[in-house]
Amino acid sequence: MSAFLTVxxxxxxxxxxxxxxxxSVSFSIDTGEVLGLVGxxxxxxxxxxxxxxxxxxxxxxxxxxxxxxxxxDLQTMLPADRRRLIxxxxxxxxxxxxxxxxxxxxxxxxxxxxxVDILGWSKADARVRALELLNEVHIDNPExxxxxxxxxxxxxxxxxxxxxSAFAANPKLVVADEPTTALDVTVQKQIxxxxxxxxxxxxxxxxxxxxxxxxxxxxxxxxxxxxGGKFVENASVPDFxxxxxxxxxxxxxxxxxxxxxxxxxxxxxxxxxxxAVAAEVAAxxxxxxxxx
Amino acid sequence: MLDGRGxxxxxxxxxxxxxxxxxxIMALLALFAPLISPHDPLAQDLFAGRLPPFxxxxxxxxxxxxxxxxxxxxxTRLIHGARIAFAVxxxxxxATAFVGSVLGLLAGYxxxxxxxxxxxxxxxxxxxxxxxxxxxxxxxxxxGLTSIIIxxxxxxxxxxxxxxxxxxxxxxxxxxxxxAIVAGRPRRDILWREILPNVLPTIVVLLTLEMGIxxxxxxxxxxxxxxxxxxxxxxxxxxxxxxxxxxxxxxVLAFPLGVLFLTVLSFSQFGxxxxxxxDPVLR
Numbered sequence: 001m002s003a004f005l006t007v008x009x010x011x012x013x014x015x016x017x018x019x020x021x022x023x024s025v026s027f028s029i030d031t032g033e034v035l036g037l038v039g040x041x042x043x044x045x046x047x048x049x050x051x052x053x054x055x056x057x058x059x060x061x062x063x064x065x066x067x068x069x070x071x072x073d074l075q076t077m078l079p080a081d082r083r084r085l086i087x088x089x090x091x092x093x094x095x096x097x098x099x100x101x102x103x104x105x106x107x108x109x110x111x112x113x114x115x116v117d118i119l120g121w122s123k124a125d126a127r128v129r130a131l132e133l134l135n136e137v138h139i140d141n142p143e144x145x146x147x148x149x150x151x152x153x154x155x156x157x158x159x160x161x162x163x164x165s166a167f168a169a170n171p172k173l174v175v176a177d178e179p180t181t182a183l184d185v186t187v188q189k190q191i192x193x194x195x196x197x198x199x200x201x202x203x204x205x206x207x208x209x210x211x212x213x214x215x216x217x218x219x220x221x222x223x224x225x226x227x228g229g230k231f232v233e234n235a236s237v238p239d240f241x242x243x244x245x246x247x248x249x250x251x252x253x254x255x256x257x258x259x260x261x262x263x264x265x266x267x268x269x270x271x272x273x274x275x276a277v278a279a280e281v282a283a284x285x286x287x288x289x290x291x292x
Numbered sequence: 293m294l295d296g297r298g299x300x301x302x303x304x305x306x307x308x309x310x311x312x313x314x315x316x317i318m319a320l321l322a323l324f325a326p327l328i329s330p331h332d333p334l335a336q337d338l339f340a341g342r343l344p345p346f347x348x349x350x351x352x353x354x355x356x357x358x359x360x361x362x363x364x365x366x367x368t369r370l371i372h373g374a375r376i377a378f379a380v381x382x383x384x385x386x387a388t389a390f391v392g393s394v395l396g397l398l399a400g401y402x403x404x405x406x407x408x409x410x411x412x413x414x415x416x417x418x419x420x421x422x423x424x425x426x427x428x429x430x431x432x433x434x435x436g437l438t439s440i441i442i443x444x445x446x447x448x449x450x451x452x453x454x455x456x457x458x459x460x461x462x463x464x465x466x467x468x469x470x471x472a473i474v475a476g477r478p479r480r481d482i483l484w485r486e487i488l489p490n491v492l493p494t495i496v497v498l499l500t501l502e503m504g505i506x507x508x509x510x511x512x513x514x515x516x517x518x519x520x521x522x523x524x525x526x527x528x529x530x531x532x533x534x535x536x537x538x539x540x541x542x543x544v545l546a547f548p549l550g551v552l553f554l555t556v557l558s559f560s561q562f563g564x565x566x567x568x569x570x571d572p573v574l575r
Contacts, residue, residue, distance in 0.1 A: 055470045058403060087476020100467035104489040110468070113485075114475040165471075 308565030392452020400460025500563030
């Protein structure tokens with residue numbers, strides 16, 4: 001069976017200095033599978049999600065590679081067709097629930113807009129569906145929440161609303177861009193469980209962007225470690241936690257705080273390891289430039 | 293802030309209320325000027341020239357705020373002057389807001405060549421000194437209320453354009469706009485339903501400022517005799533006239549000056565008050 005989403009050899013540059021920010025990234029995801037993208041900040045993990053959904057900032061340009069979604073190559077499609085395809089099959093769970101809902105609109109239209117405008121549902125059907133979804137994300141009083149403005153809801157509530165909204169149109173692919181980073185630890189766990197439950201129930205393919213290896217172990221089947229916009233390791237989650245092969249991944253895993261031993265001091269990633277991985281990325285860059 | 297009764301209150305009520313009341317009163321006066329004003333604004337009576345206001349010895353109770361050197365009632369002329377000031381403030385303010393906001397929204401949301409074109413135009417436009425530009429425009433268009441309004445719009449649309457463009461750019465970078473794009477919603481719809489409602493508070497604040505500015509510009513142009521006919525009761529015209537007789541009849545200058553000052557101040561304070569009250573982010 002061919003993968004639902006395939007990203008092949010994707011490279012993107014900053015328009016200004018032509019520096020590569022994504023360096024020949026390749027991966028694929030099957031239906032119902034969750035891929036974790038892990039790396040430190042600035043490694044380009046969110047960028048990959050944005051590239052797939054076509055919401056890269058205008059300063060960044062894709063220069064080569066392909067993104068094949070549901071058998072169709074996004075890079076060769078007309079922009080209007082691409083937007084229609086993404087709108088019909090994909091959804092985003094954004095990072096910061098505080099800025100991801102429009103402050104001057106009520107919750108209801110923010111969930112139902114897509115159903116009514118794009119998919120042609122009736123207002124009443126969309127409303128029923130929205131209530132159902134809010135129930136699914138364990139919101140006790142969905143009627144009241146639908147009539148609220150975002151500033152009347154807590155951060156955790158807003159993230160639930162965003163998750164409900166992402167799953168509203170039964171997407172086949174969801175990009176979760178650090179969905180729990182802006183939440184406090186007690187809420188994080190509930191939200192993660194919610195996302196996983198919904199993902200399993202709807203058999204959604206999912207790209208899960210995070211810097212937290214603990215989160216990856218709970219949600220993902222496979223993961224890719226990024227450094228400087230390049231994949232340094234791809235592995236299945238059990239294999240990875242049994243023993244990562246790349247030195248940088250090992251250092252990253254060692255640097256994760258252990259909940260079983262809260263008194264242990266944190267281990268920073270060794271500078272030598274960083275230098276080595278940076279050199280590796282630079283060498284790959286050189287090779288790539290040569291090949292062009 | 294705690295007030296005398298010890299309840300927590302937000303310190304924004306007074307500003308909005310005071311400025312709102314003043315503007316409301318002025319607007320009512322302007323609206324019903326012919327019914328309210330005690331005299332004809334143009335009626336001269338040379339025997340009743342330079343009568344002082346009511347609390348000064350030698351005043352005539354028929355002329356509450358005194359008369360000018362031609363014997364015209366100052367109060368009546370103030371009320372009729374409010375008419376012209378508010379007409380200019382409303383029409384010029386709204387027209388400026390409309391032109392500037394539309395261009396600003398387009399530039400900030402579309403980006404690309406549209407943005408380059410509009411932004412360059414704004415920069416070039418702002419290089420002209422505004423007062424000279426206004427006088428030049430009036431010289432070309434001829435004097436009159438319409439010319440003043442056109443001049444204000446032509447000069448001041450850049451103010452809206454720059455601010456609205458920046459705000460639209462801010463909004464475009466928000467996650468809810470990204471989500472709307474991912475959902476495949478049309479650009480027009482995103483601009484209308486996601487961006488505009490969040491830019492609106494800014495536009496309203498700017499609009500009230502602009503109304504104040506319009507009142508001042510009208511007064512300035514009246515002062516230099518580039519507004520409507522010299523006879524007509526405008527605040528600027530009254531100030532110009534009062535200036536010549538300040539030693540004999542200070543009230544001819546002081547009243548229109550005070551009313552002008554309070555009105556312009558109220559416009560700006562009203563805008564600030566509205567912003568504090570209704571900004572969804574500050575709220």
